[in-house]
Amino acid sequence: QxxxxxxxxxxxQVGGSLKLSCVISxxxxxxxxxxxxxxxxxxxxxGVAAIDPDGGTKYVDSxxxxxxxxxxxxxxxxYLQMDNLxxxxxxxxxxxxxPFMTPSHALSAQPIRFTYWGKGTQVTVSx
Numbered sequence: 001q002x003x004x005x006x007x008x009x010x011x012x013q014v015g016g017s018l019k020l021s022c023v024i025s026x027x028x029x030x031x032x033x034x035x036x037x038x039x040x041x042x043x044x045x046x047g048v049a050a051i052d053p054d055g056g057t058k059y060v061d062s063x064x065x066x067x068x069x070x071x072x073x074x075x076x077x078x079y080l081q082m083d084n085l086x087x088x089x090x091x092x093x094x095x096x097x098x099p100f101m102t103p104s105h106a107l108s109a110q111p112i113r114f115t116y117w118g119k120g121t122q123v124t125v126s127x
Contacts, residue, residue, distance in 0.1 A: 005023045006021065008020040013126055020079065029073070032097070032098045032099040033050045036050075036080045039092050040090060045111065050069065050107055051069045066084045087125050088125075089123060094118050099115065100115075
């Protein structure tokens, strides 16, 4: 059974940085993409960043230049480096995986949908 466990969420001030991690078990990342999806209170889920097995990445416009997604193929860990954090980045961040969707397709799908999900880690940015 696929398991995805996130960590690294915290409360930070505007302009701060965080690095999220997601340990993925019982999943072979050979196709599709793995991604970070966030959901703020009273808002829809939003795909933030996605990566394919070849290292191709896709980001939502609001985080370009500030967030970096990466995947450790040996340890099966997905990362999200978040710099220059802003109050609008406050949300629960989930890692997610889908064996069929490309990063571009995954982030543009409405509603956001993946085959596998983690429970999330909370990021709070205060001014």
